[in-house]
Amino acid sequence: MAFAVGMDAFSISLGLGIYRIRLRRIFYIGLVVGLFHVVMPTLGILTGHFLSGLFGQITTYIGGILLILLGIQMIYFCFREEENTAILPVGWGIIFFSLLVSLDSFSAGLSLGMFGVRTAAAVICFGIVATFLTWSGFLIGRKVHNLLGTYAEVFGGVVLAAFGFQLLFPISF
Template structure:
């Protein structure tokens, strides 16, 4: 179960980083509602996407069982590497002036696509997938909610560090699946 907690924290780092960015641009009057909105959108999608990945992975596990640890490692290393790369880059960020539901939907999908791929690894961890997805959703809600307030207080300097941390944790989980 400890792997699920580490996975939940690592997967929530994208949403945490985006929430920091949202909070850094927010105003004090609407901060609480923005934090709640970010938590709900990101938590919901981060909880659903791994479930989709798990169901897809569970369906094909019999065909790829011999290679499953390598596939899981490859997916987690790829996702983790991408997060590390993005955290170190000077990427062009789109300025968001109004946080509508459409904007939140787009951000929620964008930050949770990786979670779908990571959901495949739940078939190898021998855990209750629904409980794992609930833990991921709640963890992401909490990190996103906190991220908005952290962003308001600190600006954007934590964004890349959160993604870097998440990427490293995903690679370590991939190594654990592969080696143990």
């Protein structure tokens, strides 16, 4: 799941990689994105724990539906016709960029929190994966700027939706 929510950071970094951002800035941006991917799912998990205690089993269905909607939203935004304006990750743009690519990790954390996941393990995975995906996106984007962007985000959306369907319709092997 950490890989799926980190695909936003990867795909956007891949697109921004064409701006030939300096390696030192890429390193810094990756760390900030990783930090946001720790903070946002932590808030989501804590909120999910709280909601789970209040509502019980219905939170399983809510969590599954949230993951499916999040996956569909990621896929939908890949195929929109309008072109997004580039937010260059400089100054406050780094904070804004990190917040934008980590919003989906809040929703994923909310779903995980409803199931009583271990917070520390989950958010450390989210942060590490997001950091490395961000670095990878920028570095690959420097070489090949638009080859994988859409496909990477579609893959992330499909994985999130699959997790949601697994929660709604558990399959035992």
